[in-house]
Amino acid sequence: MHNINLKIGKGEFVFLTGPSGAGKTTLLRLLYGALRPTRGEVLVDGQNVTRLTRSQIPLLRRSIGVVFQDFKLLHNRSVFENVAITLEVLGWGRADIGKKTMHILKQMGIESKYNLTTQRLSGGEQQRVALARALVNDPKILLADEPTGNLDDANKNQILTIFKEANIRGTTVVVATHDRRLIDQGHKRLVTLSKGEIVEQVEKESIGDDQNG
């Protein structure tokens, strides 16, 4: 990637789009510290990611939730355990983890399946578990890489609604996708990438705004 000059403000909802190989995933990976730029700087939440030491990266990631197309769930563990892992890492006590986890599962509408292993869930349910894991600690930033790539339309809409709700609660949301329908329904700000460069930026008013204030 080169020539990227992108600023995403607090509480924004941004879609990244572009053809495969345009650099959407790379851009996200730069944001959560999985990649380091060879040149230039990446600032997240006032911190210069480029200058973070290896032991500081985990602290950065605690304020960022990440969701993927392939969900990255642990299939030998239950839904509850998959979500609770985020809070365990933060060092929460057992009782608090239980309450908070069940609360977010309820929001996602999958609290009745908390004890099933994730293998036994549908694709849409699995993505909601992944979202619950990303959102359970109320992260400042939510990054999603093709979150709806494997889902049908009904599930896409549910996922989009969850993104919007998280955004309303103050989480900055960045979604990388090439799914036009998702963008048309949801976008406030659209950044189009191609061959590692930003080729277009569009902003429009959306329903979410008036609730935000």
Place this chain on the structure above:
Amino acid sequence: MNKWKKKASETTRTARRPTLAGDGFGGRIGFFLTRAITNIRQNVFVNVVTIGTITLALLIVSLFLLVFVNLESAAENWSERVQVTVYFDKDLTGQEQSAFREKISAISEVSRISYVSRDEALKRFKGRLRGQETLLEGVRSEILPTSFEIVLKRAYRETVSVESFVTKLKQIPGISEVQYGEEWVRRFNSFLNFMRLLGALLGGFLVVAVIFIVSNTIKLTIYSRRDELEVMSLVGATRFFITAPFLLEGIIQGLAGSLLSLGLVYGLYEGFLQNAGDFITFNPAASGFNFLPVEYLSGLLLAGALLGFIGSLTSLKRFINV
């Protein structure tokens, strides 16, 4: 939806987080241990494979040690026969005896010394010729020599030391005839050195093979769980937080494997003791065939734990990119 509830929980969270984050190393050991045990329960197959591999590997090592330890103690017994004998062709008076005894004992290599009188010598001679007593007709104790039999300390039983001891012995006035079965001592010692070298070589190869096999098995099992490592690092777990349960798991696996292998070796040992009489002529119970001493047992336990720990540690390094 749930906008206000959310706000409420957020305030409790911010209020609580500092105390919980300050939990520190000690408070988390319990968590890591439960995590490790849950991991074992959730990955039964992988753990059975790892523990099985460690068990078999250490079984081979401890069988080897068992044989080695028993050969060593057998060699120890045989080396008691490295004896130096000083002959006199007359009976010594009590005064002469204690004078010689004192002078010989003064040499640092000596462990035990005993006087063999003419009567004692005749008795031994008769014992050796049991069943052929006719040969002894006309043999009286006067024709036999008296002697001192000297057993050397353990460290001085190899060829060179025995020779230098004999030289010192010959410097004592009145001592002229010394015998110590040079040829036998030489052969016995070179056989012993050869066995030790062979044992060290075989043992070395065995240990290298065991480390290689166990670390590769652990590498594979951790590779099969790399998703877990990835997810943990995505949600912001520190390197220590990710590795600690895996390392504990490795230690538990290693201990379980070494305990199992020691149990198996003990079973084999008991089985051998009880049934050996049926197929070989020597009686192992009477010949002092021993089980591994306590230091070796605890050493094997420790080795098992270390195998699990170091195997996990080196494998984890490859798969964590935090």
